[in-house]
Amino acid sequence: MDTLHLLFNAVTVIFIATTMFGAGLGATLSALRAIFADLPLLLLALLANLLIIPLLGWGIAALFSLPAASFIALLLVASSPGGPFGAKLGMVQNGDVVAGAAMQVLLAAIGSITFGPTANVLLTAAKAGAGVSLDVAALVLTVAVLQLVPFAVGLMLRHFTPPTAQTWHPAAIKVSNVTFLIVLAGMLLGNWRHxxxxxxxxxxxxxxVFAIAAFALGTVLASGSRVRRTTMGGVASVRNAGPALAAVGIAFGNQPAILGALAAVLLSGLAAALPIAALLSRRRVGAPPE
Known part of the structure; x- marks a missing residue:
């Protein structure tokens, strides 16, 4: 079982790194500068992901009167923006991959700092537990190594050696797609009992419901073309599991009930977001650019 767990973790790391590497290979510095210079897009994305969606998670948990473990899991997930699946959803929907990857990395970096305070406030206000204290430096380092560095390497290759980037890009996307399927299968097989x-x-x-509502909010609270807005919706709909898992270990002693609920919330969110992205992709095939 330990060997399988290590193998799954290795495949997950490969999925995250190749997804971000592939996104970097497909990006340009000028396009990236345009995204970060778009203040309305940045401000709306930060507002949606750091404030409104965490409150949305609390509201849905209360609306469904979830048991304690699931209540806590949903609040932790809602408080953790910047999941690497967000960049993947941009690819799946044939969206604005550069904007999606850039925003996902930015949210992951900021979220590694804001997650602890946000989760603590929500858990305390909801009387669902408190005391979430995380190693911010470790979370920031994880985001940098797994997401920012591969994206930056791909971006530099695209800038300095475009032919190499164009040659490697299809292979990176294929590895990302295959490992994506393996990660999904592993999550299902490893947590099916829970x-x-x-x-x-x-x-x-x-x-x-949370993932669908977050997708809608991320789309509405964005600027630019419809393709860019729905890409921001995909980034908003899937959250970063890393900080949430760390919080379960540190603040809740890796309680199996909370871990199982966390896996269930994350998987049901993907089950909602993936068909939306696939439907958007089908509608965009052969359609004129916006």
């Missing part, structure tokens, strides 16, 4: 146990508790439905 997921089945939560079927009657509305936890899966709450995670599903």
């Amino acid at each position: 997921i089945v146990a939560l079927v009657g508790s509305l936890s899966l439905l709450a995670g599903f």
Whole structure:
């Protein structure tokens, strides 16, 4: 079991790194500068992901009267922006991949700092637990190594050696796609008992509704073309599991019930976001650019 766990972690690392590397290979410095110079887009994305969506998670958890473990899991997930699956959803929907990857990395970096205070405030206000204290430096380092560095390397290759970047880009995307499927399968197989146990508790439905609502909010609270706005919706809909998992270990002693609920919320969120991205992709095939 330990060997399988290590293998799954290795594949997850490869998925994250190649996804961000592939996004960097497909980006340009001028396009990236244009995104970060778009103050309305940045401010709206920060407002949506750092404030409104965490409050949305609290509201949905209360609306569905979730049991304690699922309530905590949903609040932790909602408080943690910048999940690497967000960049992948930009690719799946044939969206603005450069904007999606750049915003996802930015949110992951900022979220590694804001996650602890945000989760603490929500858990305390909801009387669902408190005392979330995380190693911010370790979280920032993880984001830098797994997401920022591969993206920057791909971006530099695209800038200085365009032919090499164009040659490597298809291979990076293929590796990203294959490892993405393996990670999804591993999450399902590794947590199916916990997921089945939560079927009657509305936890899966709450995670599903949360992801759809976050997708909608991320789309509405964005500027630019429809393609860019829906890409921001995909980034908003899937959250960063790393800080949430760290919080379960530090603040809740790796309680199996909370870990299982966390996996259920994350998977049900992906189950909601992926079909939306796939539908958007189908509508965009052959359509004139916006």
